[in-house]
Amino acid sequence: MNEFALESGQPAPRLDGMRRINFYLLGAVTFLVLCYFFFLSAPGNFPPGAVIRVEKGSSLRSVSAVLKKEHIIRSRVAFESLVIILGGEKRIVSADYLFENKLPVWEVALRIRWGKHFMAPVSVTIPEGFDVKQIGDTFASKLTNFNKARFLLKAESKEGYLFPDTYFFLTDADEDDVLRSMTDNFNKKIVSLSGEIASSGKTEKDIIIMSSIIEREAKGNIDREVISGILWKRLKIGMPLQADAAPETYKTKGLPEAPISNPGILSIKAAIYPKSSPYLYYLHDKNGNIHYAKSFSEHEQNILKYLK
Template identity: 45%
Template sequence: MDQTPKEKVIEEETGRFSKFLLSLGIEERGAKVLIVIVITIVLFSAYISFRLMAPFGFPENKMITVKKGASLTEVSALLEKENLIRSQSFFEFCAKLVGGAKPVSAGQYLFKEPISACRIAIRIARSISGIPAVRVTIPEGMSNKEVAAVLKKNISNFDTIFFLEHARPQEGYLFPDTYHFPENITAQGVETMMIANFNKKIEPWSDAIETSKHSLRDIIIMASILEREASNPEDMALVSGVLWNRISKGMPLQVDATFMYLLGRKSSELTTADLKIKSAYNTYTNKGLPGGPIGNPGIVTISAAIHPTATSYMYYLSDKDGMMHYAKTFNEHVANKAKYLR
């Protein structure tokens, strides 16, 4: 029976392949075994690829939460339940491969589009949330109330009331900085991040604080005052020297910055009655530092509080242009008032 042109081509190609195998020293029987092995490897690879690829119906923009302390098995079960992976065992293999002893990191993860099990494993092992970040800058010296206003403006559904109530004891310890918050971050999450940043930034100053003979709390209170009372590093350090001098001599600090925190009023708006108000933040009627920080200071004022400029000055004032004028005696201070505040 005559062969069709297609059959002739196949026969010729088979012949060429057989000759090629023979040229490599592989007999026909061995060639068949080799072909079976190659096909097996290809099919096995295809199976693995299929099991690792994103499943059909992968939910886009899916958010999951990996709880703190969750095991790899619990995470893989969650992912399979949410149809984010095809196979728990294949996911767990990838997770152990990329994460080693710590294949799971707690947190929230956003999956906008289908990705493979191994890519999911990489993200969860390395804590790559996929949640867009919101850039927020908190200036130095802001009170918690002012911080909350900035956060409310930049973060959707930010719970200002919870933040102000929960973070009240942390006034002074919410470090001012530029943050990249996840867009779905909670008020408590913001507080946690800011306190963690404070602890990180203050740690290098631990020895200096101990040497200063002041507690961390006192340093932070003083630094928060300096944020309001002076505008440059030199004056901050000098004002720090003046205020520590007054404390050491048992004199009231008589700083107006605490009234801005307490009453929301500037120096020019204060009345005689305001200066007599009963409060731990009244630095006219009470000696020593006020009852707590009046804002959240940055490193420059913290440094000034730790390392004040040694001085014999006991008084200072700021003129209408923001220039500082210092005095050693009350009479000199009165003269400065007459000269610079009229």
């Protein structure tokens, strides 16, 4: 022990060292607390429930500027540094992001980096037989970024090839996202039927055109195959299709040049597998029930009986 320290009443050097360590620790803790408060914690005026849109092609700096402006983060430097550490500088996921409560900057960075937007997807159901205009109307009422005019322009050549189904989109989805999803869905469905279409002796185009008519003409699953058989028979004998769903088929022979609607899988299969019958005519009464006829005179009787 240091005799001078004992005789003079001075504390041992080791005590001075402990005090210095405690001082530095306190300083470090204070520094970290201040860093957290000024850089890492949520701003005091953080708006709970805020929805922030990150546009496609947004840069990290532009995103951090928006987050700073909307009081989601305190420090752009802290946010950008964390995103870079997470490897997301050039992988910003575009979406509408919901910030339901106050979040520290690292949680915000994680969400933006991995696309954890916490927004419930929008469910949109397209019934079988809808044409592109009806599809456009439906999506325009559901998606804020959906441009109906651009959709109709791009979808004009895709009539018949947009598969009717229930789709789920993020709120920022646009007409290109819709077209891509519906076209991809159609391609997946039709690939599984390619062998059956080839065996039918008809082209895919003719099958889709016919199924688009069947979709509009039939009222039930049983009707589809019988109506398919009747329509293919009319083509075979050189008779106009005379389908109410396609008025031009009363004036010209053969199939229309393009599909008139977007058929579902049942109508496509009905076009591939028509059911043979002795009938050449059919109509639906006011209750939707179908009535067949072998000759035109029988068909006229059905018209007088069920439609007059």
